[in-house]
Amino acid sequence: MTKPFRVVDTGLRRARANIALDQAMLEAHKRGEIPDTIRFLRFPPSALVGRHQALSQELKLDWCAAHDIEIARRLTGGGAIVMGPGLLGWEIIFKRATLGIDSLAELARRICEAAAQGLSRLGVEAKFRPRNDIEVDGRKISGSGGFFDGDTLLYQGTVIIDFDPQQMVAALNVPAEKLAKHAVDSAAQRVVSLRELLGARMPPESVVAESLLAGWADGLGIRPEWGRLSTVEEDLAQHFHDEEIGTDSFVYLIDPPRTAPDLVRATRVSPGGTVTANIRLDFNGTRVREVLLTGDFFVTPPRIVYDLEASLRGLALAEVPAAVDRFFAGAAIGLLTIAPSDFKAAIQEALLLARR
Numbered sequence: 001m002t003k004p005f006r007v008v009d010t011g012l013r014r015a016r017a018n019i020a021l022d023q024a025m026l027e028a029h030k031r032g033e034i035p036d037t038i039r040f041l042r043f044p045p046s047a048l049v050g051r052h053q054a055l056s057q058e059l060k061l062d063w064c065a066a067h068d069i070e071i072a073r074r075l076t077g078g079g080a081i082v083m084g085p086g087l088l089g090w091e092i093i094f095k096r097a098t099l100g101i102d103s104l105a106e107l108a109r110r111i112c113e114a115a116a117q118g119l120s121r122l123g124v125e126a127k128f129r130p131r132n133d134i135e136v137d138g139r140k141i142s143g144s145g146g147f148f149d150g151d152t153l154l155y156q157g158t159v160i161i162d163f164d165p166q167q168m169v170a171a172l173n174v175p176a177e178k179l180a181k182h183a184v185d186s187a188a189q190r191v192v193s194l195r196e197l198l199g200a201r202m203p204p205e206s207v208v209a210e211s212l213l214a215g216w217a218d219g220l221g222i223r224p225e226w227g228r229l230s231t232v233e234e235d236l237a238q239h240f241h242d243e244e245i246g247t248d249s250f251v252y253l254i255d256p257p258r259t260a261p262d263l264v265r266a267t268r269v270s271p272g273g274t275v276t277a278n279i280r281l282d283f284n285g286t287r288v289r290e291v292l293l294t295g296d297f298f299v300t301p302p303r304i305v306y307d308l309e310a311s312l313r314g315l316a317l318a319e320v321p322a323a324v325d326r327f328f329a330g331a332a333i334g335l336l337t338i339a340p341s342d343f344k345a346a347i348q349e350a351l352l353l354a355r356r
Contacts (some may be wrong), residue, residue: 002223006037007213010229015046015072015083015238017244019220019263022075022091022154023245024236029093030154033232036094038224040209043083044210046070047171050078050145051302054276054294055255069171073251076156078132078145079273079296079335082171086162086193088205090115090212097222103264104128104148104160104300104334110220111155112144118215119159120207124197130296131272131337132157139192147300148334157207163193164341256292266349272337273297281354288315298336307331310345317351 010021018041028034047069049058055071058080064071069082083089092111101107112128119126119134119141126142129135134142134157144157195202213224245252256278257263262285267276278292291309297304311327312320324347328340 002217002221003036005092005094005216005222006035006226006227007040007224008037008227009040009209010042012042012085013181014162015043015048015070016240016251018043018089019048019072019074020241020245021154021233021237023240024233025093026075026149026154027151027236027240028230028233030150031096034093034230037092038094038099038213039091040048041089041091042087043087043089044070046072046083047080048072048074048083048333049080049251050074050076050296051078052077052294052299052305053254053296054278055252057255057258057294060171060173061181062068064171066210067170071251073245073253075154075299075302076145076147077296077302079142081109081143081174082168083158084164084167086160086164087162088159088208089156090159090218092156093154093155094142095315096153097147098222098305099116104146104153104298104336105114105131107153107155108144108146108336111216112142112157114215115142115144115212115298116215117219118212119146119194119208121211121214122194122198122203123201124194126296136192136197139189141192141194141197145336149301157264159196160191160193161205161208162195163191165191167260175277186340246344254292254294254328256294262289263319264350266346266353267295268342269344270342272339272340272342275338275342275346277350279354281352286316293346295338297338300334304331304333311346312347320351323346 047064112134116126116128116134123134126134126136132144133140142157142159146155247281261283265278273296274296282289285296289311293305308327324344
């Protein structure tokens with residue numbers, strides 16, 4: 001028997017309002033006030049950082065302000081992205097039990113394979129690329145990510161309808177060693193849009209959405225049924241926007257200084273993403289005063305990162321590696337793109353810098 005999923009299209013909303021609605025739908029679903037849901041969404045020109053990213057290290061904030069690019073922080077992990085009218089956002093909110101899968105990595109595979117099946121209905125050869133992308137001929141056409149909050153999963157992604165690599169490079173902090181033209185060319189080569197692939201055969205956006213729904217229906221064994229948002233969701237979204245997600249304090253929540261006398265920093269780069277350990281030392285330089293772990297990783301539940309940071313405060317430097325091992329051994333955690341060893345490696349490298 002297929003499982004019904006409500007489908008809503010919330011149209012164009014400001015970036016922070018869209019993310020506040022994510023939080024509202026997540027909370028309402030946890031309370032049992034809304035059913036399993038698929039949502040389509042759109043953004044004006046915006047720059048979004050992942051939940052655990054350091055804001056000013058990822059975005060050119062002055063450029064964004066000068067060009068009226070709204071900045072926001074997502075609920076999900078992953079890297080910074082530039083949104084706009086050329087991207088169709090999608091997300092799925094449902095109970096763990098709906099599909100009977102507990103693994104975030106397995107759910108990502110199932111959802112993305114089904115989405116790729118749907119996009120292939122448009123006449124492109126879309127394929128899932130582990131761990132969370134959809135590609136056509138090796139070029140990315142959709143990225144995604146998500147997390148569990150209790151028994152509820154929020155999984156979201158985008159489909160590139162049209163693409164402006166120049167705007168992406170202008171808004172994001174591209175490494176200084178890259179020339180601007182090289183960065184634009186590289187961005188254009190890494191990703192592909194439906195418009196580039198289909199040209200004059202490009203269908204309306206509504207057809208793209210229906211193709212995705214058909215893919216999820218077949219691949220996940222669900223029955224999409226069009227509906228609308230409830231007043232509960234709209235009211236909760238306004239509350240979360242005004243009290244947290246729409247505020248600068250939330251968006252700038254993770255924005256450590258680039259340098260400080262008591263700060264050591266090291267980054268672990270792996271095929272699945274990056275982890276940067278920012279460690280502040282005590283007055284004598286022998287104990288951890290504060291730890292901040294940033295990067296483009298996906299962790300579920302997201303609060304586990306904050307728990308790890310808290311567990312290391314006050315420890316002598318020599319005690320930290322063993323404490324990291326104990327934490328991961330006892331934590332109920334899901335990692336989509338990286339491993340506990342990546343966190344440990346970044347922390348250990350920072351500690352080595354502290355001892356020099």
